Amino acid sequence: MSSAFTKSAARNIFYGGAVFFFLLLVGLSFDTMQTLPKRDNRENLNESAIRGKHIWETRNCIGCHTLLGEGAYFAPELGNVYTRRGPDFIKAWIQSQPTGVPGRRQMPNFNLTDAQLDDLVEFFKYTAGIDTAKWPPNIEG
Amino acid sequence: MKLATALWVFLLILTALTTQAAVVAAGFLVPFVLVTTYIKGQVVIDHFMGLRHATSRLRWIVPAWLLVVIGGIAYTFTLS
Amino acid sequence: MKYQSQAVAKPYFIAAIGLFLGQILFGLIMGLQYVVGDYLFPAIPFNVARMVHTNLLIVWLLFGFMGAAYYLIPEESERELYSPKLALAMFWIFLVAGAATILGYLLVPYATLAEMTGNDILATMGREFLEQPLPTKVGIVIVALAMLFNLSMTVLKGRKTAINLVMLLGLWGLAIFFLFSFYNPANLVKDKFYWWWVVHLWVEGVWELIMGAMLAFVLIKVTGVDREVIEKWLYIIIAMALISGLIGTGHHYYWIGTPEYWQWWGSVFSAMEPIPFFMMTLFAFNMVNRRRREHPNQAAVLWALGTGVMAFLGAGVWGFLHTLAPVNFYTHGSQITAAHGHMAFYGAYAMVVLTMISYTMPILRGREANSRKAQVMEMWAFWLMTIAMVFITLFLTAAGILQIWLQRIAAEPMGFMAAQDQVALFYWMREITGLVFFTGLTLYIVSFFVKGEEARAS
Amino acid sequence: MTIAATLPASPDQPRTLPGDLAIWFFIFAELLVFGVFFLAYAFARARNVELFDASQLQLDRISGAINTALLISSSYFVVRAVDRIRHGASRACAGWLVAAMALGGAFLVLKLTEFAGKFAAGITMSTNTFFMFYIGLGFFHFMHVVLGMIILGWVAHKAWRGGYSAADHAGVETGASYWHMVDLVWIVLFPLIYVMH
Numbered sequence: 001m002s003s004a005f006t007k008s009a010a011r012n013i014f015y016g017g018a019v020f021f022f023l024l025l026v027g028l029s030f031d032t033m034q035t036l037p038k039r040d041n042r043e044n045l046n047e048s049a050i051r052g053k054h055i056w057e058t059r060n061c062i063g064c065h066t067l068l069g070e071g072a073y074f075a076p077e078l079g080n081v082y083t084r085r086g087p088d089f090i091k092a093w094i095q096s097q098p099t100g101v102p103g104r105r106q107m108p109n110f111n112l113t114d115a116q117l118d119d120l121v122e123f124f125k126y127t128a129g130i131d132t133a134k135w136p137p138n139i140e141g
Numbered sequence: 142m143k144l145a146t147a148l149w150v151f152l153l154i155l156t157a158l159t160t161q162a163a164v165v166a167a168g169f170l171v172p173f174v175l176v177t178t179y180i181k182g183q184v185v186i187d188h189f190m191g192l193r194h195a196t197s198r199l200r201w202i203v204p205a206w207l208l209v210v211i212g213g214i215a216y217t218f219t220l221s
Numbered sequence: 222m223k224y225q226s227q228a229v230a231k232p233y234f235i236a237a238i239g240l241f242l243g244q245i246l247f248g249l250i251m252g253l254q255y256v257v258g259d260y261l262f263p264a265i266p267f268n269v270a271r272m273v274h275t276n277l278l279i280v281w282l283l284f285g286f287m288g289a290a291y292y293l294i295p296e297e298s299e300r301e302l303y304s305p306k307l308a309l310a311m312f313w314i315f316l317v318a319g320a321a322t323i324l325g326y327l328l329v330p331y332a333t334l335a336e337m338t339g340n341d342i343l344a345t346m347g348r349e350f351l352e353q354p355l356p357t358k359v360g361i362v363i364v365a366l367a368m369l370f371n372l373s374m375t376v377l378k379g380r381k382t383a384i385n386l387v388m389l390l391g392l393w394g395l396a397i398f399f400l401f402s403f404y405n406p407a408n409l410v411k412d413k414f415y416w417w418w419v420v421h422l423w424v425e426g427v428w429e430l431i432m433g434a435m436l437a438f439v440l441i442k443v444t445g446v447d448r449e450v451i452e453k454w455l456y457i458i459i460a461m462a463l464i465s466g467l468i469g470t471g472h473h474y475y476w477i478g479t480p481e482y483w484q485w486w487g488s489v490f491s492a493m494e495p496i497p498f499f500m501m502t503l504f505a506f507n508m509v510n511r512r513r514r515e516h517p518n519q520a521a522v523l524w525a526l527g528t529g530v531m532a533f534l535g536a537g538v539w540g541f542l543h544t545l546a547p548v549n550f551y552t553h554g555s556q557i558t559a560a561h562g563h564m565a566f567y568g569a570y571a572m573v574v575l576t577m578i579s580y581t582m583p584i585l586r587g588r589e590a591n592s593r594k595a596q597v598m599e600m601w602a603f604w605l606m607t608i609a610m611v612f613i614t615l616f617l618t619a620a621g622i623l624q625i626w627l628q629r630i631a632a633e634p635m636g637f638m639a640a641q642d643q644v645a646l647f648y649w650m651r652e653i654t655g656l657v658f659f660t661g662l663t664l665y666i667v668s669f670f671v672k673g674e675e676a677r678a679s
Numbered sequence: 680m681t682i683a684a685t686l687p688a689s690p691d692q693p694r695t696l697p698g699d700l701a702i703w704f705f706i707f708a709e710l711l712v713f714g715v716f717f718l719a720y721a722f723a724r725a726r727n728v729e730l731f732d733a734s735q736l737q738l739d740r741i742s743g744a745i746n747t748a749l750l751i752s753s754s755y756f757v758v759r760a761v762d763r764i765r766h767g768a769s770r771a772c773a774g775w776l777v778a779a780m781a782l783g784g785a786f787l788v789l790k791l792t793e794f795a796g797k798f799a800a801g802i803t804m805s806t807n808t809f810f811m812f813y814i815g816l817g818f819f820h821f822m823h824v825v826l827g828m829i830i831l832g833w834v835a836h837k838a839w840r841g842g843y844s845a846a847d848h849a850g851v852e853t854g855a856s857y858w859h860m861v862d863l864v865w866i867v868l869f870p871l872i873y874v875m876h
Contacts, residue, residue: 004699004700004849005453005700006453006701007453009700009701009853010452010454010456011383012701013457013460013702013704014456014457016826016830017705018463018464020826021463021464021467022463022467023822024467024468024822025468027822028471028486031804032414032480032483034803035805036410036411036480038805039478039480040409041478045407045408049407057346057347057405058332058344058346058347059331060268060269060331060346060347061268061347062268062347063268063269063272063349063352064271068477068554070349070477072267073554073556073558074251074255076636076637077637098262098263100259101259102259103257103259104259105267105638106259106262108262110332126409127409130410130478131478132476133476133481135475135476135550136476136629137551137629140634140635141554142762145758145759145762146755148755149752152755153751153752156748157744159744159869159874160740160747163740163873170876178867181866182863182867185751185754189758189859190697190859190860190863191697194695195695195697197695202707202710203706203710207863209714210717210718211867213718213721214721214871216721217718217722217724218721218725218875220725453701457704460704460705461704461708464705464708480804480805481811482804482805482811482815485719489715489719490712492715493711493712
């Protein structure tokens with residue numbers, strides 16, 4: 001019986017383990033990509049929703065809100081806002097910002113056109129249809 | 142090496158019994174398979190891995206792992 | 222300083238500390254906006270402040286990593302840096318690009334900034350932590366590649382030790398996984414899936430290699446323990462980090478539209494993620510206990526030990542708290558995440574960079590260690606910042622638990638803003654603790670200017 | 680050496696786990712993962728017995744049993760290989776290792792046939808929780824067999840070229856320990872997923 005703890009064995013385990021588990025991650029990611037069409041609501045990802053995502057990104061909405069739970073925690077979750085509030089409320093809300101109530105959190109007004117608002121709502125409609133394994137726990141997000 | 146060879150045959154027989162048990166006995170199946178699995182695992186740990194003769198402070202980990210896993214599985218079969 | 226070219230680390234470290242200060246200032250602004258919603262509105266809306274806060278964090282840590290690499294790799298390779306001029310040029314490019322980006326965030330509306338910087342050619346902006354305009358992202362790649370070329374050439378021509386190989390591998394990984402930031406599919410699920418290949422594979426993957434290498438380097442220097450021993454433990458620790466952390470990516474794939482088996486894979490592997498951090502803590506304390514010399518720089522020893530403990534608490538314990546899928550179902554996207562994020566980033570990455578700075582800066586300034594007086598002040602800064610961070614984390618955790626209860630569990634769930642009003646007390650306490658942190662940081666900076674007699678080995 | 684109680688790091692300490700201590704850290708980590716997965720399976724099954732029992736009927740138990748026999752036998756061959764190198768017989772050691780690898784290869788072929796059948800029937804990891812475990816854990820173990828074979832192949836190659844001796848053969852024991860771990864895990868996996876219901 002030998003008794004050793006060598007640097008070369010430790011190094012080999014590091015390299016071997018890293019490659020092994022990276023390949024496993026790639027394998028699982030490959031399977032995920034195969035499974036996504038059933039879950040990611042891509043049939044509702046139309047041109048308007050794609051434009052909506054672009055608006056979402058270029059106004060840095062993620063800097064205050066979460067989307068499917070990821071982002072900043074300063075303002076409400078919006079992944080399910082379409083279900084919670086409906087299209088008309090969303091548009092009216094965005095247009096009425098900022099509220100200007102002293103001491104309350106303020107959302108900037110981004111001066112979006114009607115067409116842009118429709119695109120954004122279409123994006124929220126798409127996100128609300130993604131199969132998120134029943135998250136969030138309730139409609140409040 | 143004679144011991145190892147004998148144990149090898151023993152393990153193969155236990156495997157055959159485990160597999161066969163699935164079709165014969167209903168209430169008897171789970172305890173029987175758990176016991177044979179535990180014996181098989183312990184044989185591999187002691188004689189193939191060679192931990193029986195190891196003097197390291199860490200040698201208890203693998204048998205303890207086997208015990209916890211088999212014990213945990215046994216427990217879940219009492220739940221249903 | 223054994224090699225002249227190690228001096229290029231100095232501007233990197235100074236910039237890192239400067240940007241760290243900026244990060245904390247914007248953190249304080251955001252903390253106040255949490256309770257006084259219209260503070261500085263519309264001059265600095267919350268999303269802008271947050272973008273500055275997080276981007277400054279990333280940039281100062283990158284400055285710290287780069288500085289550390291430029292210091293450590295020549296010393297480990299036992300030769301001068303391949304090109305100190307290139308390293309210095311990259312410093313200025315990175316600093317100017319970073320400053321311009323931050324000014325862009327502050328002075329120009331984000332949508333205009335996006336338009337000006339070619340976001341319509343390749344849309345990459347507006348995703349958390351990856352808000353940088355396209356030219357900045359390209360700039361980061363160029364700076365990283367130039368640095369990697371410089372460092373790789375140094376290592377190739379010099380001595381190859383575990384520490385410089387691991388450091389180099391970590392930096393290569395950092396650059397390679399950053400390339401995923403250029404992939405932004407319209408499909409939100411795919412977007413998020415690969416977004417984590419930057420964010421998670423950085424902080425819970427390759428950055429841990431960088432962190433391990435830096436910590437190992439400082440421990441060799443301050444303890445005098447045999448390199449062979451430290452290096453083999455380094456390999457084992459980072460092996461554990463990648464074994465658990467790579468599939469641990471799955472803990473981000475529970476609720477974003479990805480298949481549900483990730484709940485199993487993510488839970489099992491990320492439950493193991495505290496192990497490498499725990500080993501790192503044991504490692505740091507053991508090496509210091511077995512030290513063969515009393516290094517005069519006791520502040521650096523304190524930082525090294527603190528990194529081990531705080532990384533374990535922040536990344537390990539606070540990560541584990543909400544990593545199992547059934548728990549994460551309730552905590553996902555709440556203040557619990559913020560609590561974990563703060564202590565993990567401080568404990569693992571901010572502290573390891575400060576450890577490195579604490580050890581190297583006196584040497585870069587021509588002495589083995591700072592004066593006793595300066596060190597005492599630095600240690601005060603250590604305790605103020607660290608204890609403040611512990612309390613920030615505790616208050617945010619309390620806020621998070623209450624928020625989850627009110628908004629997600631209670632029989633009559635509250636709306637988001639109503640729940641926020643209920644937890645305002647904790648936000649106030651967090652803001653006050655933030656001021657303590659700021660005091661600690663100020664003291665830290667002041668300690669660089671304290672003179673006095675040089676400390677000697679006892 | 681009181682500190683070493685928490686972290687056995689010094690090379691002069693007596694430590695006689697077969698092979699290099701480094702591989703044992705890897706083995707412990709792997710056993711932890713597999714152990715947690717096994718218990719997760721068992722608890723998930725207890726909460727959904729009908730689904731698990733019904734899905735289990737679709738498995739080919741005989742194929743699983745043959746695979747168990749293959750891995751046990753290959754483990755035994757590895758024991759023979761270690762015995763040979765302790766007597767300084769490098770070539771014989773390499774021979775036994777190659778034989779063990781051949782059985783590992785047979786395991787892979789059989790396992791692939793099983794998986795191909797399931798995929799052809801449209802079964803994936805997302806079909807249900809049982810198949811998540813059957814395919815996920817099976818594939819995870821499959822990759823371990825591949826890795827084990829790579830390690831054995833490397834050791835066999837070095838042994839064939841006389842890289843080990845009766846006095847110095849830690850590398851053989853290191854590879855052997857890993858292979859036995861792969862075997863041990865399958866010894867639990869087979870009855871758990873294929874047999875018990």
